[in-house]
Amino acid sequence: MIRIECISINYRHVPVDILERVRIPPEAVVPMLPPGSEAYTLNTCNRAEIYWTGMEKQGVFNMVSGLIGVAPGYLDRISVHLRGEDSVRHLFRVASGLDSMVLGEPQILGQVKDAYKAALDEHMVSIIFNKLLHRAFRTAKRIRTETAIGKFPVSVASEAVELACHVFDEIQGSQVLVIGAGEMATIAAKRLKDRGVSRISILNRTFGRAKELAVELGGMALSFSELHEAVRTSDIIITSTGSQEPIITKDMMSEIMKERHYSPVVMIDIALPRDVEPDVSKVYNCYLYDLDSLKKVVSVNFTQRENEIEKAEEIIEYEVGVFSRWLKGLNAHGTIRDLYNLMEYYISEQLEEKAALVGEKEKAILEDALRSMAKRLFNRPVSFMKRYPKLDYIEHTRRIFRLDEDYQDRHKRQQAGTSAGRDSNKLDEKYRGKS
Amino acid sequence: MSIITITSFLYIAALAAFVIMLLSRKSLILLFARALFLASVASHGILMLILSINLHEVPLSSVPQAINMMIFISSLAFIPIVLSRKTYLLGVFFLPFASFALLWVLPDIGLSAPATFRFHTYWYPLHTLSVITGEAMFVVAAVTSIVYLVHEHIIRKGDFHSSVSSSLPALTLLDRILYISVLVGFLAITSGMIMGTLWAQSKGLHLSKIMPKIIAGGIVWIIFAVCLHQRFAIGWKGRRTAIVTLIGFSLMIVLLFLINMLFPHAHGLGLLL
Numbered sequence: 150m151i152r153i154e155c156i157s158i159n160y161r162h163v164p165v166d167i168l169e170r171v172r173i174p175p176e177a178v179v180p181m182l183p184p185g186s187e188a189y190t191l192n193t194c195n196r197a198e199i200y201w202t203g204m205e206k207q208g209v210f211n212m213v214s215g216l217i218g219v220a221p222g223y224l225d226r227i228s229v230h231l232r233g234e235d236s237v238r239h240l241f242r243v244a245s246g247l248d249s250m251v252l253g254e255p256q257i258l259g260q261v262k263d264a265y266k267a268a269l270d271e272h273m274v275s276i277i278f279n280k281l282l283h284r285a286f287r288t289a290k291r292i293r294t295e296t297a298i299g300k301f302p303v304s305v306a307s308e309a310v311e312l313a314c315h316v317f318d319e320i321q322g323s324q325v326l327v328i329g330a331g332e333m334a335t336i337a338a339k340r341l342k343d344r345g346v347s348r349i350s351i352l353n354r355t356f357g358r359a360k361e362l363a364v365e366l367g368g369m370a371l372s373f374s375e376l377h378e379a380v381r382t383s384d385i386i387i388t389s390t391g392s393q394e395p396i397i398t399k400d401m402m403s404e405i406m407k408e409r410h411y412s413p414v415v416m417i418d419i420a421l422p423r424d425v426e427p428d429v430s431k432v433y434n435c436y437l438y439d440l441d442s443l444k445k446v447v448s449v450n451f452t453q454r455e456n457e458i459e460k461a462e463e464i465i466e467y468e469v470g471v472f473s474r475w476l477k478g479l480n481a482h483g484t485i486r487d488l489y490n491l492m493e494y495y496i497s498e499q500l501e502e503k504a505a506l507v508g509e510k511e512k513a514i515l516e517d518a519l520r521s522m523a524k525r526l527f528n529r530p531v532s533f534m535k536r537y538p539k540l541d542y543i544e545h546t547r548r549i550f551r552l553d554e555d556y557q558d559r560h561k562r563q564q565a566g567t568s569a570g571r572d573s574n575k576l577d578e579k580y581r582g583k584s
Numbered sequence: 585m586s587i588i589t590i591t592s593f594l595y596i597a598a599l600a601a602f603v604i605m606l607l608s609r610k611s612l613i614l615l616f617a618r619a620l621f622l623a624s625v626a627s628h629g630i631l632m633l634i635l636s637i638n639l640h641e642v643p644l645s646s647v648p649q650a651i652n653m654m655i656f657i658s659s660l661a662f663i664p665i666v667l668s669r670k671t672y673l674l675g676v677f678f679l680p681f682a683s684f685a686l687l688w689v690l691p692d693i694g695l696s697a698p699a700t701f702r703f704h705t706y707w708y709p710l711h712t713l714s715v716i717t718g719e720a721m722f723v724v725a726a727v728t729s730i731v732y733l734v735h736e737h738i739i740r741k742g743d744f745h746s747s748v749s750s751s752l753p754a755l756t757l758l759d760r761i762l763y764i765s766v767l768v769g770f771l772a773i774t775s776g777m778i779m780g781t782l783w784a785q786s787k788g789l790h791l792s793k794i795m796p797k798i799i800a801g802g803i804v805w806i807i808f809a810v811c812l813h814q815r816f817a818i819g820w821k822g823r824r825t826a827i828v829t830l831i832g833f834s835l836m837i838v839l840l841f842l843i844n845m846l847f848p849h850a851h852g853l854g855l856l857l
């Protein structure tokens with residue numbers, strides 16, 4: 150029985166400033182992979198995760214603890230180990246942004262895809278993980294198109310930019326400072342860049358990450374020691390570090406505002422916990438908005454949030470079910486069974502269509518003829534698989550006969566003509582085209 | 585229909601058009617509102633011209649005429665503001681004030697009133713015009729201050745999605761308009777005060793006779809001087825400037841009426857009676 154497992158070290162259990170330094174590099178994992186196994190690693194500023202199949206849990210724990218330089222016992226405490234459907238569900242939730250610090254943020258999908266490309270380059274993934282990752286992408290896309298979850302973080306970033314536009318007349322000439330390389334701050338900074346802001350500085354505890362983001366945004370990377378000067382010279386400050394304590398205090402801001410002759414400053418604190426002391430809003434000409442106040446603003450357009458989460462979870466459950474069925478069927482016995490089921494489905498479909506044209510007797514003859522023909526046709530792949538029960542062949546057979554499509558459900562959706570059905574078809578086409 | 589009626593009607597029509605534009609958000613109505621505003625200022629200009637011809641002097645010989653001049657100058661100052669894409673909404677806040685003040689003073693400006701006073705020196709009209717220009721700029725500053733405080737309140741509340749707030753100018757732009765109008769107004773008032781002193785000297789007036797007005801003018805002057813000083817020295821921007829401007833403007837209006845009510849002969853033409 151094939152089982153997918155996962156170790157996740159994420160922001161829920163580890164402070165983000167520590168997490169930023171934790172990485173499970175794919176190139177370091179490759180030499181440790183035994184033949185026939187697959188692995189996928191995902192490293193963002195909010196998580197470091199490894200998914201695998203065909204390896205023992207203890208072996209992976211030892212490998213990861215060695216890579217990140219901690220004792221296996223400590224790794225056990227700061228990480229979450231998931232198995233089977235739970236690990237699949239977790240990956241789908243991560244890819245969809247449901248497990249993100251800011252619900253529904255879209256950047257994570259790009260990071261999941263980048264990590265997949267890296268895994269492909271390192272030949273760490275094969276049939277199972279190819280399927281798993283494509284299913285994860287599909288799930289994320291479905292959630293983005295079929296629910297309003299994705300609108301939330303975009304709305305927060307847009308609102309942040311909108312707020313800045315209400316304060317500054319010429320936003321293009323404003324100096325923007327992004328503190329922390331978090332996803333939401335990056336989205337907000339990108340929005341400001343889209344509005345023509347050209348002077349963007351990125352300040353992060355890990356200078357390398359600040360440099361990466363600076364390159365992405367066409368800005369300038371700053372080290373954390375330059376915080377005071379950077380705040381003093383900036384008009385718009387977006388902060389989203391993982392610090393447990395506020396990094397900008399009221400006293401600090403009072404001093405800075407004196408130095409900058411009380412030129413207005415818009416501060417958008419999207420960190421949890423807060424990076425900026427709430428009392429900073431009392432400092433003259435400081436306009437401070439934290440995630441709570443932005444959420445209140447956004448909630449005008451996002452009142453059905455709970456319903457949207459429910460919808461997203463339903464989609465995830467559906468996709469986990471589809472993937473699990475595929476995984477279970479990924480053996481000769483299961484595939485042969487699915488082939489015969491498909492055969493029966495086609496026969497009954499044909500009989501249903503012709504039911505009005507033929508009588509009972511003719512129907513029985515027609516059924517015999519169809520079954521006999523189908524059996525002879527299906528006999529060839531079945532006997533081939535029995536002789537060569539390799540994963541590649543099984544997978545190809547499943548693809549050729551489209552055994553992993555839920556025919557009944559697909560048929561119903563096509564009949565209903567829903568956008569979901571159309572999207573699903575398009576994605577399937579795309580997937581098939583790629584493969 | 586007299587030019588007074590036409591002018592009053594045009595100001596009120598412009599105000600109505602701006603209110604309708606605010607509710608409907610139609611660009612065509614904005615265009616119409618701007619046209620009405622320009623027409624009302626043009627009509628006001630014609631009224632001033634007719635008044636000057638009839639009186640054979642600049643129409644500044646009474647309080648209604650002075651207020652009328654103040655509104656005319658502030659309307660002129662508002663033309664670029666109303667025509668600007670970013671600041672046109674300030675017109676909505678200015679027009680009620682202008683319309684109300686005009687309706688109040690226009691019947692008394694004496695379109696065909698005989699000339700009551702001939703100026704013996706140039707200082708008097710220059711002093712009066714300069715002071716009234718300053719006061720007109722303070723009208724602009726006061727309207728901008730109100731808009732600033734309203735907009736800032738909306739931003740702090742985070743409720744900026746309404747049709748009104750989304751069209752309000754950005755705070756930094758409002759602050760710039762506020763600063764320029766206070767600065768121009770202050771310079772005009774200062775030069776007006778200097779010219780007023782020269783005129784009083786040329787007429788040989790005793791300081792005791794004009795003391796109430798000197799004190800009142802001095803108070804207003806000090807308030808705006810402090811406002812500008814704090815801006816240059818400490819960096820007072822935005823809300824503080826807006827609040828001080830509103831205090832200074834309110835005091836200016838109150839003192840204007842108080843002085844004219846309590847000391848009718850303490851200033852201007854009254855001194856010579």
